[in-house]
Amino acid sequence: MPDTHFYRYDDYDRTLLSERVEQFRDQVRRRLAGELTEEQFKPLRLTNGLYLQLHAYMLRIAIPYGTLSSRQLRKLAEIARKYDRGYGHFTTRQNLQLNWIKLEDAPDAIAALAEVDMHAIQTSGNVIRNTTADHFAGAAADEIEDPRVWCEIIRQWSTLHPEFSFLPRKFKIAITGSPNDRAAVRVHDVGLRLWRNPEGQVGFEVIVGGGLGRTPIIGKTIREFLPKDELLAYLEAVLRVYNRYGRRDNIYKARIKILVHEIGVEKMREEVEAEFVQNKDTSLRLDPQTIEAISSQFAPPALSHRSAVVGAVEALKLENRDFALWLKSNTAPHRMAGYRIVTASLKPAGAPPGDASSAQMEGVADIADAYSQGEVRVSHEQNLVLPHVAVEDLPAVYAALERLGFAEANVGKITDIIACPGLDYCALANARSIPVAQSISNHFASLAKQHDIGDLKIKISGCINACGHHHVGHIGILGVDKNGVELYQISLGGDVDFGKTSLGDIIGPAVGADRVVEAVDALVATYLERRDEGERFVDTYRRLGVEPFKERVYATV
């Protein structure tokens, strides 16, 4: 099995994980013995990833920076089979959720994770959550630096942080190392963007107070350029300001975005900088050797020279139209000629977005071992990624993915839908999300049609907490409850691309569940009739405004 090309745990990491498992085992024992009330137990289980859903406990497993080895993925499959119903759900935060965990099994499930250096620490609760990153990190052609180095530094710093374990609300950090932001850094509590300044140094733009949820807000830049070694000093300053001044009187107003909104970005910057001045040049400053030691573990795999143009691939393109479409939509440029980044679509026609069975996970792990340096990524768009595939191997990888049902050529297309678990699982939801995604997916199943429609992101949330990111969907769909009836509100024009981040506009009254597909069809038909050469759906929308789309939807629905 190939070595991993990302952070490898040492004895310190493993000791901490096993001590954490034992601490949690004791907490569960005390809960089951009645020594802890549910109210007292709740924050403890949440910070171990255990969330109470509609029907059962859900275990949310952290996949730091969305990077997995094949060995880890196989272990996840095993845990899903042993402690759950043999499948899992990959989420928009690059985590894996198991939906049917028993409380008394949870410590053993977590202990099994620790066997492969994984955990569920701080995947829920009012704490610093798992830091997310560009899923193409370390492989993308457009990358300035690998953001995962910094995610790992943040992972260690934030894990069981004594000062920030009881924050006003959850706190999410995302990092991108590319000018093309694939990590949605403008809609996180803190977004970090690595960039090279005119002097040639690489540092962070620090963005604060973005987020979706009930009050969608696009984050504001409070630091144009932060030297990399002061990252923790700066984050500690942001968190301290938030911990002290964030609202605790109303959970819907407790995120840092509300604090920034209420005091203004200028005041926020002033407060953070005042704290930062005291923090910098202290032990929080990262030692160059520490940075180097972690960076070196993310050194890219030594890929052998492979041919960029392969006759067999060109021949198959002509012969098999689906393969040709797949190459276009599901593979992306690799930093090295002769290689591509392959996205395995977890959105086959009519399936719940992001779900994978244990057998499918094992299948992907096998493909990764054979063709992708034993490495797999989870994207925030709920797909799996094989980061280092030789062009020559693409036909074999395509065939293997096809056998798993993960070769749908729809990445970035209308059926590559993001959806939250919705009312089928979630206690917060007002409406179902998955069945809506499934009917849209079935309706637009034709690949030729999807590729004609082009890039179009549909995002569906089952309630205003917006786990499906509907605010930033080109087409956003929000489930609402009106007197016990599930209705769906449609918005247009959302986007998370860097520099173009925008929130969608609601087009009009919500429509019934049976009308959502017709409405989407009307939107698409309007686009196809009115688009200019080379325009994506969202570009046409921006040019024309809401009226023609709205008219068409409400004329048909």
Place this chain on the structure above:
Amino acid sequence: MPLYKEGSIAPIAADDQLAPLPLADWLKAPTQAVMLANTDVLDPLKNHMGRLKLIALQFPKYTDGRAYSQARLLRSRLGYRGELRATGDVLRDQLPFLLRCGFDSFESNQAGFGPALARARTLFSVVYQSSSDDRAPAALLRLKLRNATAEALAAD
């Protein structure tokens, strides 16, 4: 409410001479002991670090973590060395965090709190970040280990 300190499993008696006053009252006539709300700013205490022997901080609910930041600022920035007491809704599962932020006395009604305090420092032998205790984070230990190995190799 029962008061605990490390070194005793049973609750200990509070020192009557050190009854903390709320900040507003204390400011009128500073004594050796003050009680802060978790919204109080620390600036007025700045010049009294030598005088103060007890500062009591409050956890109105155990999920309200503002006093952790107050504790860290008192210990690490203002250099406070006296007793730092956690009061209010204080539960044993907070202890690893409280100890690391510099608290050294605890009021709690929870059964089993004393024995839990006695074991609290043994729960985690590794920490990942520096705080207001003197524990070296893993990153620093790794650095020392690397340097020691390099020196040993050089000496060979």
